[in-house]
Amino acid sequence: MVDIETTAKDPGNAEAGRDFIRDIVQADLDSGRVRSVVTRFPPEPNGFLHLGHAKSICLNFGIAKEFGGACHLRFDDTNPVKEEQLFIDSIQRDVRWLGFDWGEHLYYASDYFEQLYTWAEHLIRTGNAYVDDTAPEAMRAQRGTLTEPGQNSPFRTRSVEDNLDLFRRMRAGEFPNGARVLRARIDMASGNMNLRDPVLYRILHAHHPRTGDAWSIYPTYDFAHGQSDAIEHITHSVCTLEFEDHRPLYDWFIDSLPVPSRPRQYEFARLNLSYTILSKRHLTRLVTEGHVSGWDDPRMPTIAGIRRRGVPAAALRSFIGRVGVARAYSTVDVAMFDSAIRDELNPSAARRMAVLRPLKLIIENYPEGQTETLEARNHPDVPEAGSRMVTFGRELYVEQDDFMENPPKKFYRLSPGKEVRLRWGYLVTCRSVEKDEAGNVVALRCTYDPESKGGNAPDGRKVQATLHWVAAADAVPAEVRLYSHLFNRPDPGADGDALADLNPDSLEVLTGALVEPALADGLVGEAVQFERTGYFALDPDSRPGRPVFNRTVGLRDTWAKMQGKG
């Protein structure tokens, strides 16, 4: 099986509308506050990227592209106990697959460790930081609560000399983990908890994926992020709403340090999706506890999972564009994602026939041993897509759902005495059914109208349904994996543990599917439409002669909807 390279050529910006952040960028450009825009996407390499990150990626890279600027990919690798090279690699792969390019601008916060350290000493010298020996629990107690001010640490008034000495020895590795920290001296009574002398450095004797064992102290997010932005001359540092009250601290560092530029932080609402969970903590649990097959399980809302499911990058971008960017807390209906996927696939996916749950159909008046080939269009609306030949014969398979012995009123498909069209084939009429001892229908005995080749009878009579089918003579056995929501409620976790809301039926494996031969040797990841069923993509688990298909998304199903309403 060949792995298809689906990296999009042009992510375009047609799908991205206007939003308050783009308005700010435009205004800054117009006023001359910035000459050219520089943004950044700053993932922490402690997990795989998911749909929430996709929103940030599309926003940051999209803005850079639209305004002729640059977007940096910067790994926020300040916590070596959680970060791994595996994630650094997967993140780059996923961003590229999404269609974005950081060019030369690949950075790591760890690239700046030496500079950040120098700035930390600067803070000490200017009386803005001190080494605190307070134990973690005591420090928590001293911090106060949301409504009560904190207490100053007894170490807050240490001399500059002592602070410098201690901090250097922290770096030298003289103290065990947790023994001391470097803190900013701001205001223990601030209503903003982030300003109550936040920790800048902690002692961590840990191996870092990039710096190895060179450091035994590591900067916190707050101390590293803004300064990294400043070093890279980021103009607009865009993050999610929960960092809003970190902004005063972000600005405090920029004001207190001799940084080379003055970036500004802006916040937008993170993406939430119904029936989905987008938190690295939960996604990590799904993987490590084995609820899914891995980070790229097609049910996962990770970029890797979505890609494996067969969703084109363009559909993902289109979806993000439809969602928009604002500051209001929101949860997007997952149906909107499905819609974006269908809109992307409908005009492009080749049509094929595949029977998911086969039911044998025997044409009594079709000569034994005879077969013929019929031309089948690859796309109903795109003539250039061409056609392929399909085999027709006396024994065929149709979908079990397409037959009912005692059909309700509006059932258009096969039932005793009813005539339907076999797509690209002939009109057939069901004459009788064969059953096993248990009374299950095991085969349909039909007759066909030899004059209806291609699907139309010379007398112009109409049929209500057109069915997909495959010939017993050359159908290829396949495995088909049907996916549905990983969680069985729109707001997983609202009542407690999200994993308790896992949908036990999110994966259905059909091992007895039969597909037309043209489906036997596709490319992994290539989208096809199984007519009347949905969009599918070949899974990497496929082997020669045994294709495995993932259902990317089903077709709209008005009939199922009618039935659901009884």
Add this chain to the structure above:
RNA sequence: UGGGGCGUCGCCAAGCGGUAAGGCAACGGAUUUUGAUUCCGUCAUUCGGAGGUUCGAUCCCUCCCGCCCCAGCCA
């Protein structure tokens, strides 16, 4: 009861003082060799609530209500 935010159609989301865009969903109907697609139509006299300013307010002011985030040496 500290600080910071958010509330426009079932779900997203425009709107920036001049009289409520668009998408998704839903519901009708037309076309159809996919009950798909496409097409056409319906879907907020009203913008969390109450006052106020104004000729005029979703947009300005006041108060109230609801929801979210913050007390990691995580990001």
